[in-house]
Amino acid sequence: MFEQFSHSNFHSICDKLAAGDPDLALIIQNHGYPPLWSRPNSFETLVHIILEQQVSLASALSALNKLRERVQEITPARVLLLTDEEFKACYCSRQKTAYIKYLAEAIISGQIDLEAMEQMPDDVIRTKLTALKGIGNWTVDVYLMFVLQHTDVFPIGDLAAVNALKRVKNLQKDILKEDLLAVTEQWKPYRTVAAMLLWHYYLSQRAPVPTKPSRKV
Structure with missing residues (x-):
């Protein structure tokens, strides 16, 4: 069955991820918690x-x-x-x-x-x-x-999330998609929130800061 995140548990999930990954912890330390981006089911x-x-x-x-x-x-x-x-x-x-x-x-x-x-x-x-x-x-x-705010999705086709992952983890630019996904395995079952942290990092590197993640494919 799927797990969901909400305003009531979003920060605690961020903290769990940060406790297990110093790179994600650094994002929160430098930029604070990411917004909880959400949209209606319509x-x-x-x-x-x-x-x-x-x-x-x-x-x-x-x-x-x-x-x-x-x-x-x-x-x-x-x-x-x-x-x-x-x-x-x-x-x-x-x-x-x-x-x-x-x-x-x-x-x-x-x-x-x-x-x-x-x-x-x-x-x-x-x-x-x-x-x-x-x-x-x-x-x-x-x-x-x-x-739907399911907790364990990593958008491997999203340029902003992937580029942020490469920078945060100091990965090679030409790393294979399969190897990128292997890196995200450590964040299960909260890969969605990890991706939001990466978007937050990506957007925080730019000024002015947009209100939503950058271009996607």
């Missing part, structure tokens, strides 16, 4: 995550806000009424327009039930969501971490 949130694929957070948010202006409330039924030209006017690429439509249709048909996913383990959620065109492992990782 169609709009998944649309937002799709829009964030391979672009800056600012660009994705701009597109999301344009969609909000166009339909008032981002629901499956409402976005399916939009033409491709209207999506384009909302800064949505042809590919992402298709992905959003696939997701909307899957929710309307009952193929995807977001509320039911709150009781499902990671592997079942990953299988269901990645069956949809345009939703890959990174998108599922973000959903599991920020929306």
Whole structure:
């Protein structure tokens, strides 16, 4: 079964990780605890995550806000009424327009039930969501971490988290993905919170500090 984190246990999990890893302890010592990034379990949130694929957070948010202006409330039924030209006017690429439509249709048909996913383990959620065109492992990782707040997910496809891991652990730039994942094994069952510490470190190296993790893939 999956474990979740919340405001009530987030700092204690950070402390557990710090007690077992001096590099993570140093992040907290130098930069404090990371924010507990979270998002509601909604169609709009998944649309937002799709829009964030391979672009800056600012660009994705701009597109999301344009969609909000166009339909008032981002629901499956409402976005399916939009033409491709209207999506384009909302800064949505042809590919992402298709992905959003696939997701909307899957929710309307009952193929995807977001509320039911709150009781499902990671592997079942990953299988269901990645069956949809345009939703890959990174998108599922973000959903599991920020929306469902499952504790043991490391987003190996996220550039910011991976680059921070390499810096904090002084790893070779060309280290294999499998070897990176092996490094994260020491943080089980709290790899999500470890990743948040790494994002916190990554963002703290930059000024001004954004409000969310950096570009992801």
